[in-house]
């Protein structure tokens with residue numbers, strides 16, 4: 250794990266993969282077909298991530314609130330998750346991807362839990378990209394669980410119990426909300442909202458989001474080192 254934190258140049262990007270349903274609807278397809286197309290995008294983005302300097306990638310695949318969807322859609326999503334894990338395992342190993350699933354496991358089927366454990370064990374040596382897939386995930390639940398688990402409550406203890414801070418948060422599909430994703434970890438994340446529906450998102454869109462991120466000045470509450478150009482212009 251230390252590797253990811255000593256490489257200052259690699260980013261932690263979080264992606265809210267949204268828009269599968271609308272993408273499908275616009276084409277007269279079923280929502281499940283949209284989710285299948287969304288899985289293809291995951292493959293493309295995982296491959297492209299290290300090339301644009303992403304060392305940690307956290308993908309929001311299924312929120313704890315997504316259980317409220319029709320059972321057939323939930324079923325399709327869960328089945329796709331299992332298929333992805335089986336199908337992409339070899340590719341993950343070859344690409345140096347370490348796969349981890351975050352979120353609750355107790356509401357997943359035993360078969361899916363077994364597939365997750367197999368994938369995590371088989372990829373644990375991957376060091377090129379740490380891929381975290383959020384399934385049955387709620388940031389508020391995660392914060393609550395972390396607070397219950399630490400011996401003594403402090404910012405550091407809670408931060409370590411949760412996970413690495415997010416540098417860049419991307420949401421596709423045009424909505425501009427966090428929908429209970431990595432709320433603590435996104436305290437100082439740069440937010441990039443894309444109108445592109447997830448199945449249409451590609452390596453170039455990912456590169457554009459990272460470029461946008463690199464062009465921003467992160468100040469973490471401090472005063473900028475050099476006065477900002479905008480402010481100079483305003484003072485003239």
Ligand code: IPE
Pocket residue numbers: 266267268269270271272310311312315326422
């Ligand atoms: C994202 O796409 C996938 C999940 C939330 C599981 P959606 O299914 O939310 O697609 P839209 O927002 O309805 O278009």
Ligand code: IPE
Pocket residue numbers: 265266267309310311312315424426428
């Ligand atoms: C967020 O998308 C969850 C995932 C992408 C997995 P939703 O489509 O469920 O979010 P809302 O309902 O628009 O906020």
Ligand code: MG
Pocket residue numbers: 267268422
């Ligand atoms: Mg949505």
